[in-house]
Amino acid sequence: MANFPRPAVPEESASPHLPRISRLLAEKSVRRLAALTLFSEKDYCEMHPGAAVGNEFDACVHAFCHGAPQGGPLFNPEQIARSLALVSASLINESAPSKSFQARAEAFRTRYPVASIYVSSLGNTFMKEIAGDLAVDLRRAGIDVSVRDENSDMAGLLPLSIVVAPHEFFTLGAGKDWMRDTVVSSSFVYNTEQMHTPWFAKALPAILASPGVFDISPQAARLFEGAGIPSMHLEPGAVLQTRWLEDVDLDHPLIDALPAEAKGLTFDPSGWVERPIDVSFFGSESARRESFFGRNASTFAKLSSFIYYRRQWHGPILDHTEGRSLTRIAGHVAGYSKISLNIHRDEFPYFEWHRMVRQGMGSGSLVVTDPCLPHPHLKPGEHFLQEEARHIPNLLEWLIFDADGQCEAGRVLKNTARLLSNDEANFVRTDSILSFLSKQMDGVES
Template sequence: MNNFSRLAKPEEASSYLPHFSRSLAEKSARRLTAMPLFSEKDYREMHPGAVDGSDGDTFYHALCYGAPQGAPLFKPEQIARSLANASDSSTDESSPAAPVVSSFHDRAGAFRAQYPHASVYVSSLGNTFMKEIAGDLALDLRRAGLDVVIQDENSDIASMPPLSIVVAPHEFFTLGVGKEWMRDAVVSASFVYNTEQLHTPWFAKAMPAIVASQGVFDISPQAAHLFGEAGIPAMHLEPGATLQTRWLEDEDMDHPLVDALPTNAKGQIFNPRAWTGRPIDVSFFGSESARRESFFGRNAATFAKLSSFIYYRRQWHGPILDYTEGRSLTRLAGHVAGHSKISLNIHRDEFPYFEWHRMVRQGMASGALVVTDPCLPHPHLRPGEHFFEEEARHIPNLLEWLIFDVDGQRDAQRVLKNTADLLSSNEANFVRTDAMLSFLSKQLGGTGP
């Protein structure tokens, strides 16, 4: 029997969710039954004997025992099938109509009259990327005139406003005193913003909050579609990204990685629309994985030929935390992209998610040309139009063509212009906030936009 089969007290969902009521857990577990992604047979095969120790209810066990411990909820084959099926529908997000911006303020005013205040919650102990996303979400809501406060797990639970969004529930509800927030009155009244991929233990940890929440924002269009199919209110949402001219702060200049930069890549200011004179040919920031290890090892000769800057973070370092060197490190990733011709994305494993943070927020926003191995389709960003996509084994040839060949350079400039124009569009910001308000209003029962 697996060690996550411990029995709960009658009033609690499980010993791993002590503040989550059994009644809400049972209601939430039923949402799993509507998810084609979840298979009772697969779950029992992955965890033989475990379900038998918790009244034999597979869905309840998965949500209240397996998920809180990061246990696999779905077989990889089923995830791959579901993502492929979702990709056929999740890219159907319609382009905004022209009147959206002109009428935005009226709809924002109606929403603000009902919900003038909002809180965006993010763990103080989690990955610093999540704090960046929280800041971007707050900016989107402030665009509608809302009074938005970013808070963490040390805030007063009793002061939660009716409009509350929890970023990265896999961190917020599981780290430190955030565990105290995993209770009915909080979770069922909140919206959550999921950033994690379906096959990871972090997604599993987020699952109890996802299925019990008022609604889900997801950074993946495919995941949002899968939630929606299961009757879970969900919206694909990527925070805004705009062209940057500077990432580093004065305190970052003492970071050891700055010393490793070429002399002409140490300036804090860069031009996101200037490309040909950038001193770094190709850069990569990411954590280690067997797939990446194989790619970089196999193509070491190519990277040695180019002016390359590769930061390859070992897993034992753990997540990039906001209260360590992490703040400087994430800014350095953007800074390096701002001095690189090409920002490279290589997927961690066989699941080819569109890596928004690396590809858009760091790479495209810094004026770098993004090159990636094949991704799941994106509703608005397309290969050959906003980035280059190629099978991993052919990426070295593509890099050399883009950097050294006149035709390659010309094609690179075309794609860079498309991306810069897109990220410079103020209309896109209003459209995104308008869509957020419409989704929130519908779930909150209001009459807003």
């Protein structure tokens, strides 16, 4: 357990990087970090040899006060892999709350009739979509929800507030001023980042200080829970789309590059065989993806392929530049593609919800991916097809050209359509959110 605080930490502040976090809240956060199985003081000292000097050095304190806010390395990749494997082995289907939805919704909105969801105006457009989806979930229970950003009046913070993508909200622009006790100790956070990335490191101070965490990864939620951080796995809802584009998108250069048959504004989610694009992929560059596409260029040349490989990444995909168009175009292309391909950017095979579910399955496209971490609801062979990267080219050709492959594709697509058309799942998700919030809000108010 960490000995907090270090003598060099000022009495009025936990860290020069977190100047508005009190010593008391920092102590609580450091205790949670020390309990997180991902964290090893020995590994952290080896990753930060210049900081680990003197008898007063405390790895947990340094990680919270300095390493995390600066987006520095916090965890040994091998330890991350071991931890993810351990919780994945015990991952089972998540149970729904026992109380009826209507009764829970009525009781909850009596106490919390209004709620605010915060998301950075300077962040990735995907996060704004997630914030919007979460608002829909809460409105399903009759709660009056407003979606706000870092330019809102901080004095208007409601008892029920949720911050989406804390790695952006608390670090970009005016959001830095919101990283203070009165906000983070009473606001829930929705983490969307993978644990081995610098963006997760930047989110960690808010996660550790929060009264409760939603996480898009079921494995991450389990790991947080094990460290005494109230956590819940939560993914936004997804539905079958028939249209993604807006009129303004038709002038985008990527639309010009599409086959003529793929330029219509609407598409038929069920018309799989007639789709003009065999396989599509949208993603940013990485060494792993570079190797995959280079090695299998001959296979993609045989197929009608649409590959958008973003070679230069300069920060969030912003909706006031190309981002809002780009996310709509990715969904549109999936709607005209038989297969939506997912290739992990690195060796950590997180379930890529946005690409696989929202854009791929939600557009009636068959999702093919290299192996993913287990998911409690979406299963390989049932809702998507999973194969080792070296065998994916053979799988693609079998699905496109072979009658048995087309039959298998049809079977999986029917399962996916059935899942996404099940409105009951939306109420179960909202019910689970209310159940989780109810338990944690009692602790916040006390």
